[in-house]
Structures are given as C-alpha cells and as structure tokens.
Amino acid sequence: MNRSLKEVAQRVGAHVLGDGDTEVSNIASIQSAKSGDLVFAEDEESLAAALQSAATAVIAGEFATAATSKALLISGQPRLAFARAARVLRDEPPLERGTHWTAVVDDTAAVGTGVRIEEWVIVKAGVAIGDDTRIGAGCFLGAGVKVGRGCVLYPNVTVYPGTSIGDRVIVHSGTVLGSDGFGYVCDSKTGRYEQFPQIGRLEIQDDVEIGANSTFDRGALDVTRIGRGTKIDNLVHVGHNVQIGQNVVIAAQTGFSGSVVVEDNVIIGGQVGIADHVRIEAGAILGAQSGIPSRKVIRGKGIVFWGTPARPIKKYLKELAVLARLSKKE
DSSP, rough: OOOOOOHHHHTTOEEEOOOOOOEEEOOOTTTOOTTTTEEEEESHHHHHHHHSSSEEEEOOOOOSSOSSSEEEOOOHHHHHHHHHHHHHOOOOOOOOEEETOOOEEEEOOEOOOOOEEEEEEEEEETTTOTTTTOOTHHHHHHOOOOETTTTTTTTTTTEEETTEEEEOOEOTTTTTEEEOOOOOETTTOOEEEOOOOOOOOOEEEETEEEEETTTOOOOOOSSEETTOOEEOOSSOOHHHHHHHHOTTTEEEOOOEEETEEEEOOOEETTTTOOOOEEEEEEOEEOOOTTTEEEEEEEOOOTOEETTTTTTTHHHHHHHHHHHHHHHHHO
C-alpha cells in the first residue's frame, strides 16, 4: 500500500528531511531494496550503504542531519521507527467477520462485535470473547475462558478452562494455555506418584505475544501470571505458579520450573533452564543456555549472567581463562 513519507513519519513518530510527498510501498533490507522501498540505518556507515541502495527513502538516526539524495525519516530510535513503519505499510483490508458454519459455539458464550471465528473452532460454555478478536481455525476454548479485545489466536491454539487472556494478545499456532502443572506427591509406602491438585488459573495480561508450540501451566492452587507487554518466543515452557513480570523478553526453548518469579524488564536468551523457586530480579540478562539452580536469586540490572550455574559473565569468562591456562600446563 502506497503511503507518503509525511504520513508514515506522523504515524511512527519521526520527521521528514526532504520531500514529504514521496511515496513508499514496502520495507526492505539495504541489500535487497528496490524502488518504492523504505530501509533503515542505525549509524553513519549503514546510512552510506542505504543512500547507495535502490531504496526510495531511509529511516535514520538523528546523526543524519544533512540533505541527501534520498528523502529521510529522522528518528531517535530508527529500528523502532522501521518496525512501526512496517505495520503502517502492511495495512491490509480487514478480514471478514463472523462465525464460520463449521465452528461450534456454546449458546452461553458471549462474543463481542467484529469477532472472526474460523473453521472448526470449539467455544465452550461461559467463554467471553472481546471485540475485534480473531480465533483461528481449529482452536479450542474451554469453559469459562476470557479473551480480551483485539486478540489474535492463530490456528490450533488450545486454551484450557479458566484461562484469562487480556487485550491485544497474540498467540501463535500449536500453543497450549492453562494445562495441568507437573506436580506429584510420592506415596512413601508404595513408591507410586499421585498428582498434586492443579486447580489454579493462568492469567495473560495485555499486549503479550506468545510464539508457536509453547506451553503454559495453570497454577497448582493459585495463579500463573504473564505480565503486560512480555514477548515469548517459540517452544517455551512455563510451569505452574510462575510469575513473569512486564516487558520481559524470552527466547526459544527456555524452560521455567514451578514457582519461578521473573521481575520486570528481564531478558532471557535461548535454551535457558530455570529450576523451581528461582527469582530473577528486574533488568537482569540471562545468556543463552544458562542454568539457574533451585531457589537462587539472580540480581543485577543490566548485568549479563552466563553458564551453569549462571554467574556474571565477567566472572565466568575469567574462570574459563583460568581453565584454559591450566589445560596448557598438562
């Protein structure tokens, strides 16, 4: 969809340097750009490459103050402005609303206006779906599930009874929300395991995005909670009673054991393993494949932790250097 640069600038929080009536229709990388495309540059080196590309216009940082051969959109956060521009240029006609004839929706379900329920969806008793939400083909919503406004559940998402989903939440295909947690009690006489009650809830707050094939357990007796604005990659497992704060970023194949607490603004790399009752305090960064033992507290805003057991990366690298020197002496 063609948009003028002044319209794009207004919607992404940037200002135009050059002809604001210039139109762009798509985004691209600097290497693959063609006429009509919009690219971005985060530093002077990438700006030089962008200006030599076939792109029509460039989003750049405030370092780009001189007039150039191409129109510029100037932003203090060019990567963020580019992400917003992608959404502006990707605007598509709204999908047809309504309920597909193959869907099974219980008479007691409350479905808002502008909702799209696709093929073979099952909606059980007492479900509430907010306005302008899309439920993809093959989804299952158990009894009493609450889904907020403007959500997208892609095909084949399973939502167990009692789960609560806030507004503008995106859940990708194959994810399971609100299943029983992994909690058992051993009978000391027989050695057999019996399930501890898993009767709690799962609460997902506003503006959360969850990747494909992830699993989230309900609380055992209380609640598992995912905070506002948190972004979760594919293949992530969240155990029962876990509390994840706001604006947390979690990469793929990370696993959380029961009763973990992750405070706000934490960044967690891929394949991190977190044992039960761990606390990750606000702003900490866990490097890929880190391991956190039970009941450990990770503390340090902006500090990167790495290794198993995880410790500050400077300490970890020093330990590796010592080991390397010792191995050379053998």
